[in-house]
Amino acid sequence: MQNTNKIKNYYNEKELKSFNFKSCGKNVSISRNSLIVNPEKISIGSNVRIDAFTTLIASSSINIGSFVHIGCNVYINGSESVILSNFCGLSAGVKLFTSSDDYSGDYLTNPTVPKKFNNTKKGKVVLEEFVNIGSNSVIMPFVTIKKGSAVGALSMVTKSLPSWYIYMGIPARKIKKRSKNVEKLAKSIYEKF
Numbered sequence: 001m002q003n004t005n006k007i008k009n010y011y012n013e014k015e016l017k018s019f020n021f022k023s024c025g026k027n028v029s030i031s032r033n034s035l036i037v038n039p040e041k042i043s044i045g046s047n048v049r050i051d052a053f054t055t056l057i058a059s060s061s062i063n064i065g066s067f068v069h070i071g072c073n074v075y076i077n078g079s080e081s082v083i084l085s086n087f088c089g090l091s092a093g094v095k096l097f098t099s100s101d102d103y104s105g106d107y108l109t110n111p112t113v114p115k116k117f118n119n120t121k122k123g124k125v126v127l128e129e130f131v132n133i134g135s136n137s138v139i140m141p142f143v144t145i146k147k148g149s150a151v152g153a154l155s156m157v158t159k160s161l162p163s164w165y166i167y168m169g170i171p172a173r174k175i176k177k178r179s180k181n182v183e184k185l186a187k188s189i190y191e192k193f
Contacts, residue, residue, distance in 0.1 A: 009033075009052070025066060041078070045086065050074075058082075060098070060124075067189065071135070080141065081124040087186055088127045091153065093136040098125050100141055128163075130182045137172075150178055 010029040017024070019039040025046030033052040036042065041058035045066030054070055056062055058078040064070075065086035073093045076082055080098035090096070101109035102119035109118060123142030127133070131145045134153035139145075144160040151157055152168035152175070161167055166175045 022061075031072075051092075065129075067186070080122045083124070083126045085127060085129045085131070085147075087130045087182065089132045091133060091135040091137075094133050094139070095137075096125055096139045098122060098141050130186070134168075148178055148180060148182065 010031055016028060016030065019036065021039045021042050021044055023043045025044060025048070027047045028044055029049040030036070031050060031052040031054065034050055035055045037056065038058040041060065042056060042062045042064070044064045045068065047067045048064055048069075050056070050070045051072040051074075053072050054074040056076050056078070060078050060080045062076060062078045062082045062084075064084045065088065067087045068084050069089045070084075071090055071092040071094070074090050074096070075094075076096045077098055082096065082098060084090070099120050099122040101107070102121070103109065107117060107119040121141055125139055125141065126144040128145065128147040130148045132150040133139065134151055134155065136153060137151050137155040137157065139157045142160075143157050145151070145157065146161060146163035148164040149161050150166045151161075151172055152166065154170075155168050155172045156170040157167070157172045159171070161172065164178050164180060166178050167173060168175050
């Protein structure tokens with residue numbers, strides 16, 4: 001028996017096709033309470049869930065791998081390319097930015113100002129396989145978080161992070177090594193699909 005709550009709260013397969021995503025795999029659940037801008041620039045793998053009140057803005061491109069969970073109230077600003085690789089997770093309230101204004105006072109800020117008066121920096125964001133980002137963390141432009149790393153809740157990532165560590169804080173700093181057991185677990189799942 002199907003869960004009728006899930007049917008009411010998430011778009012069905014026919015509705016997802018009507019979005020005209022660049023691509024969309026199987027077993028994709030997207031909350032009806034999410035906001036998606038420019039779906040034709042968004043690729044979604046299989047076994048993906050995007051929860052309520054999440055905003056995806058794809059001015060450039062957003063590529064979401066398979067077995068990815070995007071929690072509620074996540075904001076992804078895709079002014080530049082965003083890549084969320086397989087088995088990534090974004091916990092509730094994560095903010096991911098591919099652009100940032102210059103707050104030095106030498107320039108004006110915000111998108112209502114003509115471009116010649118601001119100094120917006122834009123750069124892609126890449127989360128490699130098995131990356132997890134804790135609740136209410138912020139990821140800034142020009143950041144690659146390498147395979148298997150995790151970022152604790154309420155952290156701010158302003159520079160790229162090496163593989164297989166746990167990071168935490170503002171700015172995020174290395175806390176300890178992370179287990180690679182998730183690779184074995186993922187292999188078991190791949191064998192079933």
